[in-house]
Structure formats: structure tokens, C-alpha cells
Amino acid sequence: MKTLIIYYSKKENNTKIVAHNISRILKAEIITVERVRVYELHKYDLIGFGSWISFGKHAKELLRFVEKLPSLHKRVFVFSTSKNGQSAGHLALKEGLKNIDCEIIGEFSCKGEWRLGIGPIGFVFNRGHPKGEELMRAQGFARSLMEPLKGELT
Numbered sequence: 001m002k003t004l005i006i007y008y009s010k011k012e013n014n015t016k017i018v019a020h021n022i023s024r025i026l027k028a029e030i031i032t033v034e035r036v037r038v039y040e041l042h043k044y045d046l047i048g049f050g051s052w053i054s055f056g057k058h059a060k061e062l063l064r065f066v067e068k069l070p071s072l073h074k075r076v077f078v079f080s081t082s083k084n085g086q087s088a089g090h091l092a093l094k095e096g097l098k099n100i101d102c103e104i105i106g107e108f109s110c111k112g113e114w115r116l117g118i119g120p121i122g123f124v125f126n127r128g129h130p131k132g133e134e135l136m137r138a139q140g141f142a143r144s145l146m147e148p149l150k151g152e153l154t
């Protein structure tokens with residue numbers, strides 16, 4: 001079974017780190033959203049979509065990409081990093097994926113560091129996140145995706 005992870009990370013690469021941890025377990029290919037070749041998506045049985053959360057939603061770069069996709073009929077999962085570390089911001093992406101006939105089989109979220117301000121002036125929220133425990137959780141999430149798909153994974 002072929003898996004692809006499509007991600008968009010902005011500043012700190014928090015989401016990229018999570019994407020790589022998930023991909024290691026799933027033996028997935030991994031690509032940033034700007035580099036995806038839509039005509040190749042048909043090759044994959046499972047596709048993950050993830051980004052940072054910006055103003056309560058996944059990044060517009062990822063949401064717009066999904067909006068423009070044709071009907072995919074794929075099993076998918078979604079993930080994010082954010083200040084609050086929760087999945088509440090996944091709604092818009094999940095809606096977009098349902099609109100292109102995707103079946104969402106799981107979602108993962110965790111905290112990511114957020115530096116606000118310029119130079120020494122400002123705040124750092126969630127310093128050092130995602131941390132080891134969150135990356136272990138991301139890997140556990142990836143394993144939980146594999147469980148019902150056993151037999152199809154290569």
C-alpha cells in the first residue's frame with residue numbers, strides 16, 4: 001500500500017517534524033504542498049494532509065490546494081501543529097476533503113512552538129514543542145492507522 005504525506009510548514013518547521021515522524025512509521029513518501037503533482041495522486045492508497053494552524057484553520061496554502069483538487073476517492077488522514085495543540089482547527093480541511101470524496105480515517109494534533117515578536121522582543125509559546133513525547137504520540141498515531149489496513153501495507 002502506497003502512502004503519501006502532503007504538508008505545509010511555515011516558520012519553525014514544527015509540522016514538518018511531525019510529518020517526518022508519521023512518515024517513518026508508515027514508510028510514506030513525503031512532500032510539501034507546493035511540490036505535489038496532482039496527476040500522480042492516483043498512485044496512492046492513503047494520503048495524509050497537514051499544516052500549522054493559522055487563525056483557527058489549516059494554512060490557506062493547504063486549504064486552497066485541497067479546494068482545487070478533483071474528486072479523489074481516497075482514504076486520508078489530517079494532522080496539525082498549533083499553539084493550542086488541539087484538533088478543533090481541523091474542521092475546514094476535513095470539510096474540504098469530504099467534498100472531494102475522501103474518507104477521513106484519523107487525525108492528529110500537537111503543540112508547536114510559536115515565536116511572536118521581533119528579535120529579543122516578544123513571546124515564545126510552547127517553547128521546544130513538538131517534544132519527544134508528542135513525537136512518540138505522532139508515531140503511535142501512525143501505527144493506529146496501519147492496524148486496520150494490515151495486509152494492504154507493503
Ligand SMILES: Cc1cc2nc3c(=O)[nH]c(=O)nc-3n(C[C@H](O)[C@H](O)[C@H](O)COP(=O)(O)O)c2cc1C
Nearest residue numbers: 010011012013014015052053055056082083084112
Ligand atoms: C500568524 C499566525 C497565526 C496563528 N494562529 C494560530 C491559531 O489560530 N491557533 C493556534 O492554536 N495556533 C496558531 N498559531 C501557532 C502556529 O500554528 C504554531 O506555531 C505551529 O506549530 C507552527 O507550525 P510550523 O512550524 O509548521 O509552521 C499561529 C501562528 C502564526 C504565526
